[in-house]
Amino acid sequence: MSTVDKAGKEPVAVVGIGQTKHVAARRDVSIAGLVREAAGRALQDAELTWADIDAVVIGKAPDFFEGVMMPELYLADALGAVGKPMLRVHTAGSVGGSTALVAANLIAARVHGTVLTLAFEKQSESNAMWGLSLPIPFQQPLLAGAGGFFAPHVRAYMRRSGAPETVGSLVAYKDRRNALKNPYAHLHEHDITLEKVQASPMLWDPIRYSETCPSSDGACAMVLTDRAGAARSPRPPAWMLGGAMRSEPTLFAGKDCVSPQAGKDCAADVYRQAGITDPRREIDAVEMYVPFSWYEPMWLENLGFADEGEGWKLTESGATELDGDLPVNMSGGVLSTNPIGASGMIRFAEAALQVRGQAGEHQVDGARRVLGHAYGGGSQFFSMWLVGAQPPTV
Amino acid sequence: MPGMPPTREIAVVAFGQTDHLRTTDELSEVEMLMPVLHEVLDRTGLRTSDIGFTCSGSSDYLAGRAFSFTMALDGVGAWPPISESHVEMDGAWALYEAWIKLLTGEADTALVYSYGKSSPGSVRDVLTRQLDPYYVAPLWPDSVALAALQAQALIDAGDTDERALAGVAARSRTAAADNPHAQLSGARPPGEYVVRPLRTGDCPPVGDGAAAVILAAGDRARDLCERPAWIRGIDHRIEAHSLGVRDLTDSPSTRLAAERAGAFERPVDTAELHAPFSSQEVVLRKALRLDDTVNVNPSGGALSANPVMAAGLIRIGEAAARIHRGDSDRALAHATSGPCLQQNLVAVLEGDPR
Numbered sequence: 183m184s185t186v187d188k189a190g191k192e193p194v195a196v197v198g199i200g201q202t203k204h205v206a207a208r209r210d211v212s213i214a215g216l217v218r219e220a221a222g223r224a225l226q227d228a229e230l231t232w233a234d235i236d237a238v239v240i241g242k243a244p245d246f247f248e249g250v251m252m253p254e255l256y257l258a259d260a261l262g263a264v265g266k267p268m269l270r271v272h273t274a275g276s277v278g279g280s281t282a283l284v285a286a287n288l289i290a291a292r293v294h295g296t297v298l299t300l301a302f303e304k305q306s307e308s309n310a311m312w313g314l315s316l317p318i319p320f321q322q323p324l325l326a327g328a329g330g331f332f333a334p335h336v337r338a339y340m341r342r343s344g345a346p347e348t349v350g351s352l353v354a355y356k357d358r359r360n361a362l363k364n365p366y367a368h369l370h371e372h373d374i375t376l377e378k379v380q381a382s383p384m385l386w387d388p389i390r391y392s393e394t395c396p397s398s399d400g401a402c403a404m405v406l407t408d409r410a411g412a413a414r415s416p417r418p419p420a421w422m423l424g425g426a427m428r429s430e431p432t433l434f435a436g437k438d439c440v441s442p443q444a445g446k447d448c449a450a451d452v453y454r455q456a457g458i459t460d461p462r463r464e465i466d467a468v469e470m471y472v473p474f475s476w477y478e479p480m481w482l483e484n485l486g487f488a489d490e491g492e493g494w495k496l497t498e499s500g501a502t503e504l505d506g507d508l509p510v511n512m513s514g515g516v517l518s519t520n521p522i523g524a525s526g527m528i529r530f531a532e533a534a535l536q537v538r539g540q541a542g543e544h545q546v547d548g549a550r551r552v553l554g555h556a557y558g559g560g561s562q563f564f565s566m567w568l569v570g571a572q573p574p575t576v
Numbered sequence: 577m578p579g580m581p582p583t584r585e586i587a588v589v590a591f592g593q594t595d596h597l598r599t600t601d602e603l604s605e606v607e608m609l610m611p612v613l614h615e616v617l618d619r620t621g622l623r624t625s626d627i628g629f630t631c632s633g634s635s636d637y638l639a640g641r642a643f644s645f646t647m648a649l650d651g652v653g654a655w656p657p658i659s660e661s662h663v664e665m666d667g668a669w670a671l672y673e674a675w676i677k678l679l680t681g682e683a684d685t686a687l688v689y690s691y692g693k694s695s696p697g698s699v700r701d702v703l704t705r706q707l708d709p710y711y712v713a714p715l716w717p718d719s720v721a722l723a724a725l726q727a728q729a730l731i732d733a734g735d736t737d738e739r740a741l742a743g744v745a746a747r748s749r750t751a752a753a754d755n756p757h758a759q760l761s762g763a764r765p766p767g768e769y770v771v772r773p774l775r776t777g778d779c780p781p782v783g784d785g786a787a788a789v790i791l792a793a794g795d796r797a798r799d800l801c802e803r804p805a806w807i808r809g810i811d812h813r814i815e816a817h818s819l820g821v822r823d824l825t826d827s828p829s830t831r832l833a834a835e836r837a838g839a840f841e842r843p844v845d846t847a848e849l850h851a852p853f854s855s856q857e858v859v860l861r862k863a864l865r866l867d868d869t870v871n872v873n874p875s876g877g878a879l880s881a882n883p884v885m886a887a888g889l890i891r892i893g894e895a896a897a898r899i900h901r902g903d904s905d906r907a908l909a910h911a912t913s914g915p916c917l918q919q920n921l922v923a924v925l926e927g928d929p930r
Contacts, residue, residue, distance in 0.1 A: 190583075191680050212710060244642035245664065250713070251637040251705035252664055255914040258814045265832065268814040268919065269673065272636075272664040274643050280661055284673055291679035292583060313642055429630075429660035431650045444657035451659075559646050563660075 191290040193573050195412035195419035196534040198228025198405030204368040204519040207306035208399040213248060214260035217302050220401035221261055224298065228405040229416045232262035235405070236294035241271040241281025241301040242523030243558075244314075248307040261300065273427070275471065275558025277301060278526025279565030282404060283425045286567075289408050296411050302401035303521035310397050310522060329394060329474060331560060333386035335439040336476040340388065342440060345479065345494035347388065351379040352497055353475035354393040354517055360504055361514025363543035368398045368519040393475035393517070400521035402528045409573070420534035423551065423574050424455030425567035432560040439561055445484040448564040452553070453486070456568045457575075461486045461553075465568070467509040467546045469532040470555040471525060473516045478502065481555065482510070485566075504544060512536065512544040526556030530567055537571045586678045587797040587804030588925065589790050590616040591893030591900075596759040596785035596881035599695040605639060606651035609691050609786045613652060616687070616788045620800040624653045627790075628683025630660040631674040633667035633690035635885050637702055648691065659683065666690065667787060667889030668812075668850075668911030668921050674791055675810055684796045691786035692885035699782050699884060706914060708817060719915065720779055720853075724771035726824040726916045727855035731773060733825045736858045738773050742766045744854040745777040745879055752876025759783045759881040778879075780852040785883030787890045805896035805907075805925040809837030812911075812921035819916060827863040830910065830920040834864055837922045839908050844924070846871045846898055846907040848891035852878040856917055860910060864922075874898065888912065892923055899927040 200223025202208070208216055217240075225231065238261050240254050250256065254270040261268070273280040278301035285299035303310075311327035339345070355376045361367035374392075382392035412419040428448035430437070449461075458464045470481045479493030487508060488496050496502060502510035511517070513532040516525050533554035535541040546552075551570045557563060592615035600608055617623065630652060634645050645662045654660060659682075663669050667690025674686035694702075700718040707713040730736045745766065752761035759781045767776025790800070797804040813829035813836075816822055834840060847870050851857040857872070866872060873879075875894040878887045888911025895907035906926045913919040 191682075244636050245705075246636060246642050248709070249705070250709045251635065251702065252913070253709075255706050255814075255918055256708045256817045258918070259816050259818070263814050264816050265813060265829070267812050269669060270664050271661065271673075272645070273660075273662050274646065284661065284676075287673075287676050287680050287682075291676050293676060293679065427659055427661055428657045429649060430654050430657040432646055434650075434655065442657075447657045559643060562646070562649075562654075 192292050192408050194286045194289045194422040195407055196404050196569065197407050197412060197415040197419045198224040198230065199531045199535055200224030200227055201366050201402040201528065201531065202400045203366050204398045204400035204521060206396065206398065208304065213250065213253060213304050214257055216304055216399065217257055217300055217401045218260045220403040221298060221300055224403035224405050227417065230405060234296055235262060235298045237267040237288055237297050238263040239269045239271065239281055239285035239297060239299045241277040242303055243274065243277055246308065246313045247310055247522065248304050261298065273558060273563050275522060276526050276556040276563040276565040277558065278402065278524050278528065279530050279554065279556030280427055282527055282530045283427060283565055283567065285406050286422055286425055289406055296405065296407040298403060298405055300401060300403040301524040301527035303523040304399045305397045305521060306399050329386035329389055332474055333389050335561065336388060336474060339440045339476060339480050343491040343494055349479060349494045349497055350388065350393045350475035351376060353472065353478040354379045356503055357511050357515040357517040360512055360544055361518035364513045367514040368396050389474050395473040395516045395520035398519055398521040400519065400524050402524045402531050404531055418538045418571065420537045420569040421573045423568045423570045424452035426451035427565045430562050432562055440480060441484045441490065442561045444562060445557065445564045448566050449485045452566050452568050462508065465551050465553050466549045467512060467536055468553045468555065469511055469513060469529045471516055471529055471557050472511060473520065475517060478510055485555065509546045512541060512546060526565060529556055530554035533569050537569050584679050584793055585806055586675055586791055586793050587801065587806045588892065588896035589792045589797050589801035589804050590619040591789050591897045592616045593757050593787040593890055593893060594785045595757050596783045596883050598759065598783050600693060600784040605644065605691050605693060606647050608784065609648055609689060610651050612786050612788045613689060616790045620790050622685065622790065627685050627687045628659065629674055629677045629686040630658055631662065631670040631686065631688050633663045633665050633670035633885055633889065634692065635664060637705055638692050638694060638884060640696060666885050666887065666911050666913050668892055671789060671889060671892060672810060672812060672921065675807060678791060678793050684793045686791040687788065688791065688889065689786065689788040690886040690889045692883045693784040694782050694884050695784050720774060721771045722819065722915045723853040723855065724774045725819065727773050727853065729824045730855055730858055735825055736855065741778050741854040744857050748873055748877045748879040751874050752880035755875050755880065757881060758876045761876060761880055774853060778854040780878050780882035783881065783883060785881060785886050787886045787893055789889060789893050801900065803900050803902065803927050805899035805927060808924045808926050810923040811836035812919065814919040817918060824916055825859065827859050827917050827920060830860060830863040830922060833920055833922040837924045839864065839922055839924050842906065844870060844906045844908045846874065846895060846904040848875060848895040848907065848909045849873055850878055850888045850891045850911045852882050854879060859917060864908065888921065895925050899925055902930065
């Protein structure tokens with residue numbers, strides 16, 4: 183009997199990254215045009231052609247956002263998938279990350295050599311807030327949009343940690359300024375000030391308008407490949423050092439909505455695979471899924487970068503600024519760009535851009551190991567990967 | 577060119593399915609699914625916490641709500657947290673993702689499930705939402721009408737005729753008499769035309785159902801199952817979406833997937849084909865080079881029960897169950913998705929020599 187041990191997995195490299203300029207509404211392109219734009223840029227980055235791709239793995243959030251059931255069927259032609267395997271992943275908000283991990287496993291299992299993975303959302307086709315608001319009897323009638331669901335969890339964090347009310351605005355101010363350095367980011371608020379963030383209207387107390395993600399049209403694509411493919415790469419590859427998904431139920435007695443166990447377990451699995459024992463010291467930057475500003479300190483704790491109740495102090499100290507010692511959301515994050523189905527993959531791609539040294543104006547000097555993080559559902563689906571400038575040694 | 581042989585022995589070790597019914601108004605999706613999950617866990621003696629990876633397939637458009645799969649996950653009992661994923665595809669592709677996961681060595685067992693309730697809506701209309709949203713979906717061409725185009729193309733090409741199609745339907749439902757889960761069983765008249773040339777008998781029943789499979793690797797599979805159904809190969813391919821650029825009388829994606837899965841290396845004794853319409857069996861038999869020596873759809877196939885999103889996984893499960901029982905030594909299982917067989921998956925399963 184042949185068995186495979188963990189050392190037997192094929193190392194996975196990111197050799198191409200492409201994304202669209204994210205905007206509120208891409209009225210100039212069809213859904214196919216949108217995804218092809220990102221995929222074409224990823225191929226261009228890798229200096230590969232459609233013929234070099236063995237399989238396509240696509241992800242997006244609920245089909246209701248565009249009103250197309252299983253749109254990958256219609257997108258097969260636009261993504262050059264005809265005659266190839268095509269998989270469609272849907273794991274709620276974490277889907278962009280999960281999609282990349284499913285694609286990576288095709289290579290790790292040595293089933294395919296080079297895989298195109300892509301995630302998108304064209305939210306202008308519908309109203310995402312109401313698309314997310316489930317009809318009665320699935321949800322109580324006053325929970326409008328994701329903010330209504332998450333605001334009580336933010337409030338619980340504030341009460342538990344004793345964090346000052348201003349921490350959320352610091353995150354938003356930082357992320358929106360980072361976005362000014364990222365040409366692909368949706369929001370470019372050149373006149374942003376901390377005072378403006380703090381004076382913006384309250385949407386879901388304690389979450390203000392400027393502490394909330396936008397609704398975007400956008401796509402993100404990556405070309406993943408094996409060692410042989412990486413050796414041919416014209417630009418430095420990013421190497422996957424660890425990747426994991428974890429899920430837990432939406433609601434149950436004993437669920438910690440502030441710091442879900444599934445998030446902790448997912449991070450622990452990634453760190454174990456990558457040999458990380460002290461994430462705060464060994465990881466250079468983090469691109470995490472922060473749709474509402476307060477999730478930065480909450481995830482800093484959940485991911486092990488700060489002790490419980492201490493995450494807000496890292497944010498307040500400036501450590502998570504672009505020039506801090508643990509930059510968080512260099513791209514401007516979900517707070518500046520949110521095509522929901524693509525948001526997880528944009529996080530994963532930003533981590534890869536950083537270790538490839540190709541993040542442009544928002545490059546963190548000397549980033550060698552960067553974590554990409556996504557979550558979804560009722561803080562219940564998690565997907566993460568850690569990428570590095572050097573291939574895995576184990 | 578056949579694909580590389582899998583680098584790890586992985587088998588279907590348990591399969592369960594619901595009785596497939598026209599309506600299940602009294603059951604939510606998770607209530608429909610739960611007994612099936614328990615059935616495969618009980619059969620193997622595994623508990624949720626023993627499962628290395630969980631993967632499911634379902635559609636929000638059937639459920640009529642976003643994130644419908646999250647409710648099913650609550651039924652799985654994902655606590656402590658589990659390693660889990662979901663495809664917005666038939667469960668056969670969830671099984672493929674799980675097979676990949678096991679190949680990497682990151683897990684030794686996987687739970688795969690899928691479910692679909694077609695009864696709350698009009699599935700003929702719902703499936704039109706799969707079509708090109710700009711040029712085709714606005715015309716609402718329904719799934720039976722598109723299948724009828726394919727059937728007429730086959731008749732025009734001389735590949736079949738209405739009598740032969742009626743024969744496929746009759747054979748399937750006669751076979752389903754031995755399948756206690758089937759929605760339609762026993763011979764019945766061909767019925768009236770639904771969309772020419774397809775009659776009621778050529779079309780699948782509309783109904784609700786769920787299925788679950790457990791995969792295991794190597795010795796773990798031998799521990800859990802007396803005669804594991806080893807996955808010797810599995811592959812899937814997609815074709816162009818536009819019907820106008822495809823030859824509807826052929827299925828090159830099925831043929832390529834079968835080649836990659838090693839289906840043509842040796843003959844199979846059994847084939848479970850996901851052909852919701854009688855005419856589609858004609859296409860698949862040709863693509864897969866199945867002759868009369870092969871026992872095709874002994875379960876009755878999708879003409880006897882077609883729970884959308886689960887019917888493909890059920891083909892793999894039925895093929896595996898025949899190997900488990902010793903009724904087959906080498907079986908082919910096929911799943912399809914999209915209009916007129918756009919996307920196809922082929923798995924080749926074998927039992928150890930007896």
